[in-house]
Amino acid sequence: MTTSGGHSGSHRGAGVVAERIDDAPTALVGFARALAAAGVSVCSTRTATFLTAAAALRYDEPGAIYWAGRLSLASSPDDLAIYDAVFATYFSLDPEHDQSTVRRQAPVLQASVPLTEDSESREEPKEDSYALPPVVRARASAEEVLRNRDLASLSRAEKQEMARLLELLRPGLPERKSRRRRSHATGRIDPRRTVRAMFAAGGELAVPRRHRRRTRPRRIVLLIDVSGSMAPYADALLRFAHVVARYRPNASEVFTIGTRLTRITRSITMRDPDAALRAAADTIPDYSGGTRLGEVLHAFVDRWGHRGTARGNVVVIFSDGWERGAADELAEQVARLGRLARAVVWVNPHKGATDYAPVQSGIVAVLPHIDHFVAGHSLAALEELLDVIRHA
Template sequence: MAINHFDSPTGHIADNVAGFARTLRACGLPVGPGAVIDALKALRLIDIGNRADVFSTLQAIFMTRHDHAPIFAQAFDLFFCIAEEGKNMLDPVQPLDQARKPPPSASRRVLEALSRPAITSEREAPQGQEMRPSVSDLEVLQKKDFAQMSAAELAQVTQIIANMKLPQARLHTRRIRPDPRGSRLDLRRTLRGGLHTGGEIVDIHRLGRIDKPAPIVALLDISGSMSEYTRLFLHFLHGITNRRGRVSVFLFGTRLTNVTRALRARDPDEALAACSSVVEDWAGGTRIATSLHDFNKLWSRRVLGQGAVVLMITDGLEREAGSELAFEMDRLHRSCRRLIWLNPLLRYDGFEPRARGIKMMLPHVDEFRPVHNLSSIEGLIAALSQAPGRHGRGAARGLNEGHYARSR
C-alpha cells in the first residue's frame, strides 16, 4: 500500500526533489520543471520509505540516457544521504561533510554540483544573471595559461573544450565505391545496365575513392611538470574518442600505458578516473626514449597504419637524452604521416631549443606548436581539420623561419 506524505503543499520532500533536480542539471543531465512535477506526482503512488522504489521512480523520470546512470546514482546517494531503509527522505538534506557513507567513487562533477550554494526560491535568484561566461571572461580564458587558472576557471575551460568543434579531416584511400560524381568510369556496371536497354548505354556509372577519418595517435607526457596540461588535453581527446573512431591514446612517464579503452567511457570524469586507475607513474619522472622504444616496438604497427597523425605532448626535458632518443624519434617520424609536437614551453617569448633532449627531438617532427591555453588548442584543431599531407623537412625549418604558431 502506498504511503502518502504530501498532505501539505510544501515540505521537505518537495524541496528535496526540486534541489535534486537542480543538482542533476548542474551535473549536465537535462532535467526541466516538468520532470520535477512528474516526479512529485509519481512519488504519491509509491512507498516513500522504500529507498529502491524512490530511486527507480526518480531514475525513470529524470534520466533519459543510459550513460547518465553512474552520475544519477552518485548524485542520489550523495544528495539524500539515505540509510539502508531510506527513512531520512522526510528530513532536510544533510550537508555533504555529514554524510555517513559517501560513495568512494563519486565523480568530481557531482561533488562540485553539491558544493554550490543552492537557491531555494526564485526570489533569491539574481535577476538577469547569466550562468554562461561573458565575452570579456572568454577573452581572458583564451589567453590565460592552464597552469595559472583557478579551479572555477579550469571547470569553465573543461566545458569549453568539450563543446569545441572537433577536427574532421579525411584521407583519400585507394579503395573505390560507386559514386555518381566519381572520376573513374565503372565499365562493368555501365555495360550491365545496357543489357536492359537492348545494348544502348543510357546511364553511365562512375567510381570514386572512399574517404576515411585520419587516424589520430596521442602520446602524452604525465610527468610532474606536464600534469596540468595533460589533464586538460585528455578532455580534448575524450571528446575526439567519443565522436569519431580510430583514436589511440598513450600516457608515458617512466613507462608507457595504453589508455584508449579507459578513455572511451561516455562521462569525462569517469574516463579520467579510469585513466588514473591504470596509470602507475602519474606525476613522476620522464623517460621519453624508453617510452618511445616501447611504443615503436609494441604498438607502432597496430595503430600507425593508414596515414596516422601523431600528437606528442611533452616539454622534451629528458635527463638521459642520447642517441637512442634521436633514433626512436626518427623511427616514429618515418612510421606516421604527420608528427605534431605540442610543447607548453612555447608559451615563453624567449624560448630557444637549448636542452639536449629538445635538440634531438626537434629535427624529426613536422610541426612544433604550443599547448598551454585555449587559443593553442583551437590552433591545433584548425591544423588537424586540414587534409594531412606527407611530412617534409620537419620543424627545424619552422624554428628558423618562425613557422610554428604562438597563441597568446
Template sequence: MPGDAVVKHVVTFGRVLREAGIEVGPQRVQDALTGLDAVELARREDVYWTLRQTLVSRLEDLEPFDRAFSAWFERAPTRRAAPRTRAETIRPVASFAGGGTADAEPADGQQTARGWSYEELLRQRDFASLTPDELAHVRKLIARAGDCRPLRRSRRLRAHRRGHELDLRRLVRASLATGGDAAERSFRRRTLVPRKVVLLCDVSGSMEAYARALLLFVHAVVGTGRGVEAFAFGTRLTRLTPELATRDPERALADAAKRVLDWTGGTRIGESLKAFNDEWGRRALTRGAVVVIASDGWERDDAALLGSEMARLARSAYAVVWVNPLKGNPAYQPLAGGMRAALPFVDRFLPGHNLASLDALAEVLTGIERRHAA
C-alpha cells in the same frame, strides 16, 4: 558431451576466468566442452590447449588464463597483483573534469554578464593560471576543440556524380533498358575516410599543469570513432584507449588516472617511445597515422635514445605533431636536450598551453599533409 563432473569443472573454471577479467560467454564454454570431448582428457597438455583455444581470444588474456589454469587444475596458489590504490592521484583529475561537487559552471545570468569577452579571455589564458572555477568552464570548450579528425583518401569507390571511374554494375543495368547503349553513364570515385591518429600525452611532474587539459583534448579525439589510440607516458608507457573510450569525460579521466601508475613522476621520453615503437609500432599501428606527442621535452635520460626513437616513429607515421605547452611563452627556445633531439623528426611544432592553441592544433590536425617543416 563429456561427463557431468567435467561439465561442472569447466563451467566453474569459466567463472574463475570471468573473475580474472576474461570475457567468457556461454558459447565459448560450449565450445570448450565439445572440444574436450574430442581430445584425450588424460593428456594434460591437450586439455590445456583445448581450453585455451576455445576460451581465450586475445594475447593479453593468455597470461591471466595461464595463471587461472595452473591454480584451478593444479591447485597451485595464484599470485595476485596487489590492488592499486592511487587515491591521491585520482582526486585532482576528477575535480578538474568537473566532479559532482565541483560543478562550478557559471549560472546562465552570470554567463551573459561575462559575455563574449570573458570567453575570449579564457581562450587566451594559460591553463596553468586558471582557477578550478575557470577550468570547469573551459572543459567543455576543450571537448569541442578536440572533436577533430584528419582524413585520407580511401581505396574504396562510392557512386559519385563527378567520379573518374565507370560504375559498370549500374551501366549494365541501365543498358538493359536501352539495348546495350549506355545512355547515361554513372561514375564512382574514391571517398574520404578518417585517418588513424595516435596521441601520446606526457603526464610527468613537469607537465602537471597541462596534462589534464591535454588529456581532455585527447579524450575528445578518441570520441571521434575507431582508429584512434591514446597513450600516457612519464617513466613508462600506458595505453589509455579503453579508458578514454568512455563517453563521460569525468569518468574517463578518473579511469585513466587509475591506470597510470607514474602520474606526476619523472620523465623518460626516449624509453617510453621505445616501448611504444616496440609494442605498437611493430604492429604497424603508426603506419599512415598522424602521431601527436604532447610533452615539454624535458628528458631525464640520454637524449640520443629519444632522437633515434623519434626517427623510427617518423619513418612509419604519416606526420608527427609535437605539442609543447612551453612554446606558449614567446621567449621559449627549444634548447633542452630532449626537445632538440626530437625536433628534426617533427613535422609540426605547436604550443598547447591555452584554449586558443588547442583550437589551432585541431585546425592543423584536420588539414594536415605529409612532411611540413616544423
C-alpha cells in the same frame, strides 16, 4: 630599513624603493619573487612588464608601484587578496597607511571613460602627477579572456570553466582515401556498372556510370606526457584527448608516456569526462613521475607502430622535452616514428611563452624529425592544434 648609504628609517608604501633609485629594479624583482613564493603565477614576462610600468611612473609613489604591480602581476581575481597582503608586508606599510590609502592615492583605472564632450573638456592632469590619461576600454567576455590564459595558471574555478569550454570543442579530424569506391556523378568511369546498364537497355550504349574513391577518417594517436614537469597541464590535455576520442572513437588511440607506456583509450572514451579522467588515473602507474621518452617511444613503435596504429596516421606527442635518458635514443625513435606516420606533431606547452627558446636536449634532438612544432598552453592554442591536425 638600512641601505648601502648607511641611513635607515621607516618608509611608507614604496618608500623602500625610493631610498635609492639605483636599487629600485632589484627591490621590485624581489617583490615579484615574493608574490611567486606566495602562490601567484608570476613569470619573467610579467616581471619585465612590471618593471617597465614602474619605470614609466614614479618609484617614490606608493600608488604608482601598487597599481603597476597589480595590473601586471595579478593575473586573476583570486590573486588580489594575496597581492595586497604581500605588498603590505614587503613594503612595510604602517597600520594607518594600509592598502586602502594606497588605492586612494593611485590613479583610478577601473572605470571606463565615456566618449562625450564632457570628457574632452575635463581638466588636464598636472605635469608632475603620475596619473595616467583616461583610457577607453573595450570589454572582453570572460570566456575570451580565458581562452588565452595559460592552463597551468588557472584557479580552481577557472579550471572548472575551462573543462566546460573544452567539452565544446568540435574536432575536424583528417580523412584519407579508401580503396573502396562509390558511385558518383563525376570521377572515373565504372566499367561494370556501365556494362550492366547497357545490357539493361538491350545493348544500346547508355550514359557511362562513374565512381569515386570513398574517404575514411585518418587515425589520430595521442601520446600525453604525464611526468612531473607536465603535471600542471595533464588534466586539461587529458580532457582534450577525451574530446578527440569521443568524436571518433574508432579512429583514435590515446596513450600516456612518462617512465612507462600506458594505453588509456578504453577509459578515456567513457561518456562522462570526469568519470573518464578518474578511470584513466586508475590506469596510469607513473603519473607525475620521471621521463624516459626515448625508451617509451621505442616500446610504442615496436609494439603499436609497426602493427598499424601509427602507420599512415597522425601522431601527436604532448611533452616539454625534458628527457632523463639519452637524447640520441629519443631522436632515433622519433625518426622511426616519422617514417611510419603520416605526420608527427610535437606539442610543447612552454612554447607559448614569449621568451621560450627550444634549448632542452630532448626538443633539440627531435626537431629535425617532426613535421609540426606547436604550443598547447591555452584553449586558443589547442584550437590551433586541431586545425594543424585537420590539415596534416
